[in-house]
Structure formats: structure tokens, C-alpha cells
Amino acid sequence: MLSGSKEAIGRFVKWGTLLLLVCLALAYPWLFPNPYLRFVGVMTVMYMGLATSWNLMAGNTGYVSLGHSAFFGVGAYFTGIMIVRFDMPPFAMVAAAGVFVGLFAIVIGWLALRTRDASFVIVTLALVYIMLLLAQGWRGLTGGSSGLSLPRMEGIGREDAHVPFYFAFLILLAVVLFTTWWIGRSKFGMGLVAIRGDEDKAAALGVNTDLYKLIAFVLSAGFTGIGGGIYVYWFSYIEPFFVFSITIGVNMILMALLGGTRSLFGPALGALLLVPGTQYLIGEYGSTQLHVVLTGLLLGAIVMVLPMGIIPSLRSAAAHLWSASSGASSAATCTESDEVAEGVGR
Amino acid sequence: MSSHLLLQAVVLGVLTGGVYSLWSAGLTLIFGVMRVVNIAHAAFLVLSAYLSWFAYTELGIDPLLSLFATVPAFFVVGVLIQRLLLARLRDHVTMMSVLLTTALAITIEGSLGMLWTGSHRGIEISYSTSSFSLAGISFPSDQVIGFVLAALTFFALFMLLRHSRYGKALRATIQNPDAASLLGIKTTTIQGIGFGLGLATAAVGGLILGLIHPFFPATHWAWIARIMAIIVLGGLGSVTGAALAALLMGVIESVVLVTLSPVWAGMIFYLVLAGTLVFRPHGFFGGRLAERF
């Protein structure tokens, strides 16, 4: 009875906070009309979506890709080439980029997922360089190092130039979050988590591990590709180093790890903290390499001290507090089993 | 395409490959003893290049002499990294160690940039652009020096692994850590020494890098991808395999540069890397690790 009403309150608070957050996110461009703050807003929401997309693969299956910028770049180039060379409608091409990158990822995934653990990391790293050299070398299509210039969006004042892209990335974020949440509740998600635990055991238990991994990989890559597509239209220019950069991939990992790879909102929270933080550092100390050092130290510190990330760590700390104060015996054990049994989507 | 050009390309390739073999020996050794892919290996090469450059241009110390400081220092740093950082990782060790060494690489890169800016540097010694020729084939002095230095270091490492007690314990640890510890080998100590030795070779390798190539803080990314391709091709954990693969890749790179194009020469490393991992993860040169890593 008592616990029932408590749960009702909990649910109310949960949905209320979510609603409030959504309202804040929707109102952001008008709460902070300064174009630079809007610019940072677009970057932040973009990385929130990218980190969550990356985590769709890594959080669920444990396969860490260091090369997601390859998918980001392929999505960007697909969109750019379609708009410049074939005069296609931009936002339709952004969506098409998701499909194209998904198909691309089927081929890549079919090969790359034959490897595991560190060799998977290395294959994905090599993929970035292969795509970089391809974009540089295939001049007829990509423009080589001169890159491609896209037409600027017509009929929009310069103060508002960032707004449509802010919402495009926000939609992407919502879709990725929803997909992650949905997978976390599905049988498919359970299968992925089994792979993360012990792949051979999962296969022995009858999980079609190859197919499951491939689906997660393709979804993760496809959403990242859409992000690249929006990005290229937003910047209205693309060239190889722009997108096929190790840094973009490392950023996604860093954000997801910081927030927590095993929670739904973890990667997004990581991006929400890191992007404005990095922009601030670059703004204040841009002429030194301090921000690079801090990025490295932060990544190291997370790996050493907080490998679970902020949200799961807070969650278990809260659970310990709870059990200590109320004496509810099941709380702590429940949390531990949560970590093992449940996927990302919570 | 003259046969003379092809021969010249092969010679240059062998010289480059010799240097690659020293770089990859350290990386593959570290992988062998710890199953850790040291993404920061090339960053340590660049760090050593910077230290030698600084000692030479600012303090006037001959680059070869500075090795007496950098080699022991890198050894100690290696042991410390293993003891204080890598040994403390608990879950998902292979994955987390990749991220940890990535973090190390980024930190080194940023620190070098803060200290010595992002400008290109190079260790310019008086004899570095001379050359001698044999039957019309040129042998650039800096590359020959690099090759000889690499060969000597590699030989020393090889002898250490083959004929010392530590070497035997090390090789036992590489082949089977569990069995080694049952035999009374302190595998954690051995792993520390292994990491230290790997970085000590990077100290020498970095000096050679500085003598031959221009460098700036972010150059390590291009190099790490190359030497990873080499150790994968050579069979992870196999020092001899890495040396053979390095010579082979040096020659292939050089020959592709003169026959196809520079873009393909860069691409070939990544294609070899991805192709080997996907289709023949144990490499081609008898790496004894019977497991994927």
C-alpha cells in the first residue's frame, strides 16, 4: 500500500522531469538566442545523438568501435554528393543517408564482426583511414581535398541559421533514445546483453549472435550516418579531414563512458557535460593544447576510477544509501542483478 | 619502369622496413606479455623524438648520447604504467586497456603541443642528408644509420628474450600466463618488465624517427596504424614475425609508391591490417598465440 503510492509518486516525478527536460530542450534556441550559444547547442545535441548511437552497439554488445567517424563521414559525403552532384532535396537526403550508411554497415559489419575485442577496435580504426584515403583519392566524386561546397539554406535570417539544424539533431536524438529504450525492453535486447556477458555461451544457448550483433551494428552506424548528413548540410562544406577524424570517434566514446554505457541517458548526459565544457576550454585556452591534455586525462580517469560512468555509479551509490537508511534488504542485490541482466534501455 | 628504379625502391623499402621492425617489436612484445594493444606506442616514439631533439638543439647533447637517459627512463615509465594503471583494471581488460592507452596517447600529444607548440621538428645532424652509392643504388646515410641502430637494438632484444632467465620467463608468460605462474614465474613482475622493455625499444625507435622523418605532436596517429598493421600481419606477440612483416611491408610500401601511387601506398597498410584480422587473425608468420586477442 505504502510502497504502491511511493511508486506512483516516483512515476509522476519521473515523467514530470522528463517533460520538463523536453520543454527545456525545445525552448533552448529562444532561451539563448545568441548565435554562438545556439551553435554550441547544435553541437551538444549532435554529440548527444552520436554518443547514444555509438552506445547502441557498445553498450548493448560490449563491442567498442573507435571508428564511428567513418560512418559519420560516409553519411556526410552521401548527403553532400547527392545535394551537390544530383541536386536532391537536402533533408530527404539526410534520411536517405541513414539507409545508405546502414547498407554500407551491413558489408563492413559482416567483415568486421568476424573479429572480437581489441581486434575489432583496430579494424574500426583502420576503417577511418581507409575512408579518409578513399575520399581524398576519389576526386571525381568527392572533390578530393578541395571538398564540396553545399548550397546554403535559403530564406532564413542569419540569427536563425542554426535553429533548423538544432531541431534536426534533436529529432535524431529522440529517435535514437527511443530505439535504445525499445531494444532494452525487447527479446532482441536480452540477446545482445547475453553477447556482452559471454558471447560463446550466448551462442550455445541458441542466440543467433552474428545476426544480433550485425543488427545492432547497422542501427548504430545508420543513426551515426544521419548525424553526419545533418552535419554536412549545417556546415555547408565537407572535405576529408573534416569528417574522417579519429577525434570525432574518440569524442563519442568519451561521452558515452563518462555518462555511463549501461544506461539509456548516460551517453547523452556525457555529451551534455563535455561539449559545452570543451567549447568553454577552447574559447578560454584555445591557443594552447590544454584541452587535448584534459581530454586525455579525463578519458584515463574515467577508465581507472569510474568505468561504469556517472549514471550507473550514481544509481548504485543511491541504492546503497537507500538500503543503508531504510534497511530494505533487496535494494542492493537488486541493483547488482540489474547491471548484469538488463541492457541499456532503462 | 626501369629495373634500376625497382631495385632502388626495394633498397629504400628494406631500410624503412628495418626501422619499422624495431617499432613493431616493442608493440608486439607488449601485446604478447599482457594482451594489451598499446595505442600509445607511437606517441611514445614521438615523445622520444622530441626529447632527443630538445637535448640536441637546446642542450647540445648528441642524439646518440641522449639514449643513455631516455632508454632507462622509458623502461621505468613502462614498468610504472603497467603497475599503477594497467594492472589495476578489473573488468573488460582488453577493451579498457585500449581506451586507457588511447588516453595516454592523447595526453602525451597534448603535453608535447603545450611544451613545444605544434610546429614540425626534425633532428638535423650534419651527416643526415649525405648518402653513398653502390652499383648506382643510393643508400641515404640517415636511413642507414636508422637501420643499423634498429638492427642492433632488435638484436639485443632478441638475445635478451632468447638467452636470459628473464627472457625465458617472458616467453613462457607470452605463451601461457597461467601455466607460467603455476611454474612459479611471477607473471605480474614479468609483465611490468615486458612493458618496460617495449617502451625502452620505443626510446631508441623514437630517436630514429626524429633522425629520418619530420614530426609534430599529432604524427603518432599515422604511425600507430602502420605498426599495428605490421604486428597483426606478423602474428600478434611474435617478435620475429613482426620483424619479417615489417621488412615485407617496408618493401611493399616502397614498391607501391613507385609503381602505383602514394594514395595506394598509404591504403595498403590499412587494407592489410583489416584483411588479416578479418580473414587470418593469427597472422602469416607463425605467431604462436592460438587465440584471437
Place this chain on the structure above:
Amino acid sequence: MRGSRLMRLFGLLVALIVLAAACGGDDPSSEDSTDTTDEVSDEPILIGASLPLSGDFSEPGKGVQNGYEVWKEHVNASGGLLGRPVELVIRDDASDPNTVVADYERLITVDQVDLLFGPFSSFLTIPSSEVAEKYEMVFVEPAGSAPDVFNRGLQYLFYASTAVAQDQGNYWAEWVVSLPEGERPTTAAYPIVDDPFAGAAADGIREILEAGGIETVYREIYPPEQTNFGPIAAKIADSEAEIVVGGTIFEDAVGLVRSMQELDYQPKAVFLNTAPATTPGFKDALGDAVEGIYGPSSWASSLTTPGNAEFVETYTEMFGSEPAEDAAQGYTTGQVMAAAVEAVGSTDDQDAIRDYLRANSFETIEGTLSFDDTGAPSGGGYIILQYQDGEIVYLLPEDVATGTPVYPKPEW
């Protein structure tokens, strides 16, 4: 139970957002303060630029920065711009195209600079000029000369120099073609770095040489991250080209020369883009091997243009060495912008500044500049220099010449 954990979590999130909002609100530049600047006449004029002070383009990037500084010194010493002192806001983009875009976005909307100067190299000018165009701000730039800078229909971009990439080697190429039969080379090699500027520059020369009957026996493009130049040099040597024309930036030029030298390949002439005019870095890196190498330069210390002697003097005072081309380009950028702003009488009407730039010509230390509809300068070519006895000697055009060509070049 889960509700309570989530509640804490969301509470934290909300707190963070509110905190971020508070920080954003504290930022004084987010307040709209543009219209106050007109009333206070001694408030400084802010000029923003992002430069590659680290990374691939750091050598020339620092040169441009020094040029901007010298220009600022001169302007402020002579009473400022529109009677107001000038301040520079310079950011480091680390030769990274993503950063350069963020930098200009920030310069315009957070630092709220009154005027913009460009970065270094076409590679960084192309993305950053899009930002200036979006905010309709005049973008006078010192170093973006590739065709792709001008063929994008930009309205606010102006390249403050004497010739675009493909014309920069014109005087040299015409001189080579004019050499008497027997002396004139018959074959040429063109190693080119994959960069929008370098390719156009080398191909501009190639067209003239080919029309003059000089056969192209090697033309290859290598990626910007290329470090292994031995085999490339071996292939050039094998082509037995009599002269080498390098579409280079800096480090690749050094690597290429060293490798050719090591292979004992002795071409009659070597022309390299960008690098030779980068002093003293080029000579420091190559030592005696610089002897006889040709390069283009938009500027020469021997130019008798008004103000050039003062520029050299102040530069030498401030930085302890003679200026290089990059610094002169930075200074010229300042001169062009200053002339237009003084003529218009305000920094607020960027469209008026743009129209003035398009319609008039400008006296600078590089000579008289004027611009066509794409913002490209309408000049015929760059000055040609050559290293002789370790010093830079200017050869062409004749009115700035301080010496005559040494041809064929001495062996290295």
C-alpha cells in the same frame, strides 16, 4: 525505489542545465551590446582572426600573425582606425577545419569583433569564409588563393594579394620557356601535395611549360600526411626530368628535397611553392640544400612600394629578424581593410565596405591591388625568388630584381 533513483538523477540533470544556463547568462557577451560601440568613440575596434598556430600550417600561420601585429602597431601609432585604437582577437585553429569554423562563429557572435581577417591557406579559408558569408561580414584574407576559394559565389571574400594560385608561378614559367634552345629544359616533373592550393599552383605552371614544349614526365599527388618521400624521389629521379616543379606546402617540400638530395638526383632547376618564402624555417630545415631553389613570393623586401621600408623596419624591431612573405601578406590584409573602412567611415555597414572594396584599388606594400567580382586579385603573377649563397635573391619581374638567375642550379 527506481522512481527515487531516477528522481535524483533527473534532479541532477535539471541542476546541471540550470547551472549551464546560469553560466551562459553570466557571459557578458551574450547581452546585446553592439549598438553601444558607436557612441563611445575611443572604444577599440576589435578585429578577429583564427590562424593555424599549430599543426600542418603552423610555420606560415605564425608569420601571418606577426604581420597582423605589425600592422596593428602601425595603425595605432598613427592614431588608430577611424580615430579608435585597434585590438586583435586571434584564435588558434590547430590547422583543423572543424575548429576554424567554430572559431569564426565565436569571433563573430561571442567576441563580437567589428572586422574579420582570414586564416592561413586555402584549406582553412574555404570553410571559414562560409561563416563570414553567413553573417554577411567582409572577409579580407591573406592566403586563400585556390580556384575553389573564388568559384563558390561568395560576396564578402577578398584575397589581399597580387595573384591567384594558378598565376603565381607565371613569371618563372615564362622565363623558363624563354630560355634559348639547348639551355631550355625539355622535361619536367610535378610532385604535388593533395591540397586545393598546391595542385592549382603547380598546374598553372605546367600549362605554360607544356605550351612551351616542355614535356611532363611525372605528375603525381601525394596525401598531406605523407612522410616517406624516398621512393617518390626515386621515381622522379628515374623519370630523368630536367626540372622539378613542386606543388608543396612546407614539410613535404623539406622531405622531398632531402630525399632527392640523398638519391644524388641533380635537376637543373627546382621550383617549390610556399616553402622557399617561409623564412627562416626553410633554410633552417635544409641547410645548404636550399642553394638554387626557386619559389614564388607575393612580396619582396626590395619592393619600393610606399610603406614597405617601414614595414620591414618595424617587423625587425618587433621580432628580431627580417619579415617573410607570410607576414607581408598579413600586413597587406590589414592595409586593404583599413583603407576601405576609412573610406566608408564606419565598421557597421559591412555591405558598404564590400562595395567599396569591389570598386576601388588599394595601395599596399605588395603593390596596387584591385579585385574582380569573385574577390580574386587582378594581378599577373608573384615575384620569383631564388636562394643564392644562402640568401634570398629576387629575380622577376625585373623592376624588383636584386639579382639574376643561377641556372642550372649548383649540385646539392
